[in-house]
Amino acid sequence: MSEVVIPADAVVPVVASGRQKLYRRVLKNPMAVVSLVILALVVLSAVFAGQITGWDPGRADLNDALAPPFGEHLLGADASGRDVLARLFFGARVSLIGALIALATALAIGIPTGLIAGYFQGWFDSLSSWFASLLMAMPGLIVVLALISVIGPGMVGVMVTFGALLSPGVFRLTRSGVVSVRRELYIDAAKVSGLSDYRIISRHVLGVIRAPLVIQASMIAGIAIVLQAGLEFLGVGDSSTASWGQMLSEAFSNIYVAPTMILWPGLIIGLTVGSLAIFGAALRDTVQGAEPARKTRRRKPTNEEETSTRRLDLSTAATAAVISPRDGGQEDIEPSDALLVVRDLQVGYPQPDGSTTIVVDGVSLHVDRGEVLGLVGESGSGKSQTAFSILGLLPDTGAILGGTISFAARTIASADGAAHGAAALRGRQFGYIPQEPMSNLDPSFTLGFQLVEPMRHILGLSRPAAKTKALELLDRVGIADPRRTFDAYPHEVSGGMAQRVLIAGAVACDPELLIADEPTTALDVTVQAEVLDLLRGLQRERSMGMIMVTHNFGVVADICDRVAVMQAGRLVEQADALELFDDPHNPYTRMLLSSTLEDTEPRAARSTRPVSSRGTAR
């Protein structure tokens, strides 16, 4: 390891991020705060209904019948002369308790069954999933109405039944959450640590499904309130206590006499249910925003990377006096007949907070005809982003912010976004070989179909001609039985074979430039060597230009003519392969080269072990 560089991952920069609790983040969301305040007001008015209003919700005074609002009665009185505001407050009790009963029932049934079914699977899983599907297929309102005709209009019974009918939603959510984490390695690690199933579920599994469950619960509560009001509106509820649905029903029958009366219960139901829904949505946004961005290709440079950039700046500043033309990514010799020229490329991702995360910064490189350029760097160095910019395949959220890319002396991409030539070049002049062969093949089509279709579309070949060409190509990429592979589906071949098929597809339309993004990383070493042999052969035979994106210096040594080393979005060094390996100028390049293990001595035999033993099977 070079002495210039301190081990970056051993030095944790002090950041004041700390652990932020979920509820604190939720409280930063204005939608969540507003909806929570409304819900709190509704609950408080229900609890302290007697104290807030002086009116008895059941006291009828025919003198006040249909009294207008803002008089003696703040919101007026109904047809029997009962105070509307008092009835709203007291009615909230019925609605909220009803919703609570339904919610508790749904959770009490759904969570335990979902946990057991998801964690242990087996017969209980099959049986309960089948039963959940059955319940979901039942029309809820009709079942409840049928039940009322049997057991009478008791609220508790009705809401328990309704909760049971809603429980499959909770069950499914819990089960799918558990199934997705039970294969996670940290569950295995907990098992190895000797934790019991109960502790694994309560500590590791329940935490993962907590947030989605709160979201689901707010939805269920909303639905329950609406259903309960609906039942009361239909007149199947208990008519002796005030409720929102009942008020709605009464207002509806007096709609021509006192049209404003329907407003109040409608408004409060809408506000409550809407707040529940908005709270659920706000919570979902918060939870999703908190998820680690590990699966996205783009990411903000971590603190570690930022420090390493700073370190690099210092070191380049120190060597500025003796800087050579190849340092700092500056390129002074740029042949005019270069196949591909990238000049001062800058790629960034605008963030929601208005800032921009720069992932590629001022990269200049070129590829000649028949030349293999290695683009080397660690994860987050921007090497793949550079390759995607050339292909015109940056995600929608990213953009070229500066510089130009030109192919065969024609500008195909620039910051103004005017020239979008890459799309027309893909498949014709550009061939692309991905890292994961399997995820780049559609599992529902045969390999042959996936080879033939682009050829017919782009080269305009007839189906038989395209098939003949595809079989030739499969033979060329070293597939022993091209016909069988042609008719096979992706799952029927190995990863190495799939990569050969993709290589065949990439060169099918005789591209001038082949862009290979870590084409051998997912393959076994022996297969990697064969694929590299194949790529080298094809590249020479067709004198294609090629960009080899890789992190492996062995691969670079094997195939590349020239190498560009990237770090944290910048090009730090560019040189001929032999020159770079013999005499790396940049400290980062030196550090990377010294990290390769291929040349290190094998570890010495243990001193306690007296004599070595050795054996070969077969």
Next chain:
Amino acid sequence: MTDVASVAEQPLLTISGLEVEFPVKGWRRPPFKALKGVSLDILPGETMGLVGESGSGKTTIGRAVLGLAPIAGGSISFDGRDTTRLSRADRRALSADIQVVFQDPYTSLNPAMTIGDILAEPLLTSGTARIAARDRIRELLDLVNLPSDAADRLPREFSGGQRQRVAIARALALRPRLVVCDEPVSALDLSTQARVLDLFIDIQEKTGVAYLFVSHDLSVVRHISHRVAVMYRGEIVETGDAAAVTGAPEHPYTQRLLMAAPVPHPKRQAVRRSERHALLASQRASDAARETVR
């Protein structure tokens, strides 16, 4: 195996004739044999490297040792005690002695728990008092070169290499005598990989723990292992000292494996490449010769 010399030391882990079968979906289909009678032993404080291609069964051996794979035959014994089939309670007792570091540092740490909680879990489960656990966590973070304030933070605040250090600290929490390392550096960047490997070696020298180190990368295995076993299609085809197996292999598959690993220098790689082509040609010729003899 002709193990004459190691009479002085009792092996810590002995695997003999181990067979693992995974059920195949579909009625009455024969199960998939992941391991076909594998024998292996590891001495105290030793690193046994296990190398092979994907699907060769190397990860399955590690999982079988941890009690996470369905064992169909053979036996595993740890410190003279048969551990092939253990009840959950016995497995829990053994967890103090055998621990694991997994490949993916992103899914092996619960994203909802702080580093402190993650490290405390095995300690508290084994009955360590809370205060003693806190001291031990500080010690562990120090051992893996993480600052002690890391305990209050969540895994997502750390890079891959740092997370793997946390996973190593968790494995070491109960002072195990054997750690199964399942491709622990494969998901890491080159420079991070070298530092984490050096950490493994450093910890072994300090604590005398033994490693069963599974990797697909011959150079990684050579760097860390005292002895190496090469797996191919569910069987061990070659075992021996690291220098011998990775320097002058005897089995044709190991020879191919060694020759396939590219050397990070263009000229030497060109030499290696022609050597590999020559080896493949000679192996093909000898295979053909064997065919004609038959």
